[in-house]
Amino acid sequence: MLRTLNLGKDLEKAVSSGHPWVYRDSLPRHSATTGEWLRVEAGKASAYGLYDEEGAIAVRIFSSEGLPDKRWFAERVEEALELRSDLIGSGTDAYRLVYGEGDGLPGVVVDRYGRYAVAKAYSPGVRSILSPIVKALASAIDLRGVSERSAAGLEPLYGQLPPPELTVEENGLRLLANLYEGQKTGLFLDQRDNRATVRGFAGGRSVLNLFSYNGGFSVSALAGGATSVVSVDMSEPALEDARRTVRLNGFDQARHETVTADVFEYLASGSTDRYGLVVCDPPSLAHAKRSRHAALRAYRKLNRGAFSRVEPGGLLATSSCTAQVSPEEFRRVVAEAAAEAGLRAQIVHEAGQPLDHPVPAHFPEGRYLKFLVLRVLEPA
């Protein structure tokens, strides 16, 4: 028998709008176990979800209509693929196939890297749905294998494990992806459109790419006609891949330099070198233990340093992937950073997540990526 938990009338609106999460402190007493399907009720609204014993999110909601079956999962996968149909067969073969809450499949992410895909379950409770999702994907697109990435490494869910390293394509550029050890599932796929934007702005400019990882923004800038690119990251293996990626795309290595350094220290080092375009794409600066306030301070400091490396008339392309920082707050701290650096700045471009990272209209929490391009001017 399916267990029903009554959440009380206060949550009626959230449940009827299709919000995908129920927090643990909204649940009545119960004895549900991890991975159990259950029904939640709030006033006149009801929905079906999967339970987790650990974590702040106790229930991930999938449907208001009934218990999801194989066909239901196949329909969600079909909707997800439909949204990405323009990417399929374009100059891009690495993108997010399924974006959890964004695609109505909370807790599950599947990324495509050419003929291979990597799936990730964000809680033990949702692991059981990997199988119907992967089956639906494998029957809809031509994949050699889908693997699950967990702390233990990659486990095959369908077909073959990927080779240790893959070369994928993004807007006609080649990128290296290590699905076993790379950060995220291999690449930061969410910055694809923003890398293309940087390519468009880079012509004739010297570029400083802060937090370069394996060089996605660096090769995009070179493809856009940057005169030189400096990639800075604390990870030497990532920079080694950045150098290889520059070669792989046939660019003159003399146009690319790498610096292994902590970006905060690098910016504080007192160098007076200025660039026509500075890219700044840090990892999330908010941690569970760190307050949102501390994250805002870190963004302000970082962007102040980044602004100070832009030549007059140059550009700063700056990003934040911290969900706790709203687009308004990010704009505000970036403006404060410009003021502290004694510069004027104009926003000339603003963006968020690409199409393969959709945000449900009733779930603004799903919007995490912010991206601003600013022109930097001397005080008038």
Ligand code: SAH
């Ligand atoms: N811009 C990249 C993604 C950046 S991810 C892309 O488009 O693919 C963040 C990167 O910052 C990682 O490569 C990580 O190694 C690096 N990093 C994290 N903290 C750092 C620090 N304090 N100094 C320098 N690099 C750092």
